[in-house]
Amino acid sequence: MATLQLKQVVKEFGDARVIKGVDLEVHDREFVVFVGPSGCGKSTLLRMIAGLESTSSGDIVIDGERINEVAPADRGLAMVFQSYALYPHMTVEDNMGFSLRLAGVAKAQRREKVLAAARILQLEPLLDRKPKALSGGQRQRVAIGRAIVRNPSIFLFDEPLSNLDAALRVKMRIELARLHDELDATMIYVTHDQIEAMTMADKIVVLQNGLVEQVGSPMELYHHPRNLFVAGFIGSPKMNFLEVRVIGAGPDGVTIELPSGATCEVPVAGEGLAAGSTLTLGIRPEHLYESEQAVVEGEIVVIERLGGETCLYLQAGDDSMTVVTDGDVAHRVHDKVSLAFEPRRAHLFDAEGDALPSLHRHPLAAMKRGENRASSSPTPDDQ
């Protein structure tokens, strides 16, 4: 059992308020990802949970106990650093067993625990090496192994994959997800990479300027972003935004007029909106498709062919737009394309940037990563 609660947590460095009152609940065995642009405070928040940074006000509660003043090592946490932070003068075995050595665990017992962790991470052949004789991926695994040996109630990861090359990052992403299932532990993971957040999280916490913008499952954030920031941050390529005019609002949605003059009814709650007021329409590049009943028309400026899919960058009047379409489209630059979208895929944001609540919940919005798989996951003995 390991739960974590943050209650109105604040961090101030001198006059600068870096974390401005964060409330958060992390459930047992959850994989929670803090994501946000650099400088949003996500690493600071993680370091506050770890105890490496003091908390200016608010409570940090683990398993019902307030731990603000508890020393880092006594919080029952383990942290994996972005730089791995291995002890360069110790062998892999000593690195992994350092916490046990400090705790006064006998050598034989220490070795046993280190070996158990090394087995999970396939590190056994490397136990006698020093960190400098390891590759980046191996160092990363040792850092994770060092965390496992401590048998923490909560694992903390501070951008652990950002020093790895792209291929290794994908591999480690999968390995971390596997590890989460295998260890059945609560994990908190910080990243600026929304793909890592989407692929690994049960719950994503989007942070900006020291505030939580939205908390939810990956699919909830994708389908029901609460505001313009989350809508733009989650999803790649970025969501398209267009300024639109309200024609009317009723119980079935809001009818809007696009810059092209086309109209459509978006099924969001907007009763009481005055006709003529302006909103921002958000539509994801992958939800635009070519159609005779054009809602948007534009000229192709750049084409990026990725093989499986193609990204078209358009100029539509004053707006630039992105479309993700089939890999085999034959378009060329300067071609004119007519696009449409299904109104239920569209998002509307008011002048403050807050989303108008959708009238239909997406069926996958509550789905967590763990539910992607069949019910039984393979245990290490099966491999």
Place this chain on the structure above:
Amino acid sequence: MTMLASKRLWLAVLAWGITLVMFFPIFWMFLTGFKTEAAAVATPSLFFSPTLESYMAVLERTDYLKFAINSVIMAFGSTALALLIAVPCAYSMAFLPTPRTKGTLLWMLSTKMLPPVGVLMPIYLIFRDTGLLDSQLGLVIVYTLMNLPIVVWMLYTFFKDLPKDILEAGRMDGAGTSQEIIYLLLPLTLPGIASTGLLAIILSWNEAFWSLNLTSYDAAPLTAFIASFSSPEGLFWAKLSAASTMAIAPILVFGWLSQKQLVRGLTFGAVK
């Protein structure tokens, strides 16, 4: 010969030239120690019949070993004490800096700009009243304080090069401040600490101003030993050279043996 090779050759010639110029006085002193007093003042010549006469005279007249032991105790003692004080000091400055840290460091260094003679009188009076005159402890204290700014500065720069993450990982693993220092900081910055210590030993060994003014016999180190040969009876070049050679020999051998460590330490930050 390519441009690069000729450039390298010239650099080598220049380096050797400078080295020879710097080393020549020591070399000449070494030779003079093996001459008779008459030969020492005669027209300089590389060819003479070497004699141990001056060395014998020096050893007969003074207790070399006593001075040497004083030098060793004071150089090593003051260095050990300085490191003991400076390691925690540099640790807190490097890893727990406050807005005043930079200023404190500069202030510490600025004390080195004060001419020592400016504080001779108060220190002499304090030493007289506390009975520290001509005592090993007294000079150990003076040398420690004299080297402390440099030692703290050097350790501070070595410690600053150590990634903070490593110490934080240690803290997550359960290390307290002293364990952090003993298990992580010291082993990882050992080359830097060693070269700092070596420098402090050499500076203390060669220090003459305080040792001449604050000691007379009991605690007199080798610098005082040399000085005693440039004394009232006039200059005896051969004996003075022999005494000087004996005074610098230990530190020279010591420095030569540890030169690898010294170079490694002084380039520690540059190569990582």
